[in-house]
Amino acid sequence: MGLTTYGNYSIEDQVDFAVYLPKIDEHFSGSLAVIPLQLLGYYVSVAKGLDVDKPRNLAKSVTVE
Template identity: 60%
Template structure:
């Protein structure tokens, strides 16, 4: 699997699956990449039968000032 901008044609030959994001200013590229990666993680966990609303090994902490 590869995540690339829509102008990069080399990744289609290298990876089995390619997720394309729009080409943008380099300062915003990381922010745009987060969204498809979060959706990918969400659907992979649903496919594995995991409860996405109750992740395991998540510790709840409360800080009181």
Template identity: 95%
Template structure:
């Protein structure tokens, strides 16, 4: 993966994670800046703004972020 840009589509919106400020060839609604680091850590740093994006999209849609649907199918409580 390296330090190149990663395009993520969220419904009709497009968000890009980049390691430097640049002009983008594709029209995007949002731009997340991730500092340039060793290629082994890029994925770990890029996932943080995308998780925040998922959180804010869920809140904007009125979904309960503390009780996601179908959680009982993957997690059992004893």
């Protein structure tokens, strides 16, 4: 899978699947890339049959009062 901006079609030869993001300032591209990558992680977990609401090996860092 490749993550790139619209217009950069040369990546299609190197990856099986490409996700195209709008062209924006490079300072904001990381924030915009989070959305499709989070969705990818979610759907891969669901496809593997993992419980996405209770990930294993997650340390408890917040105590509810």
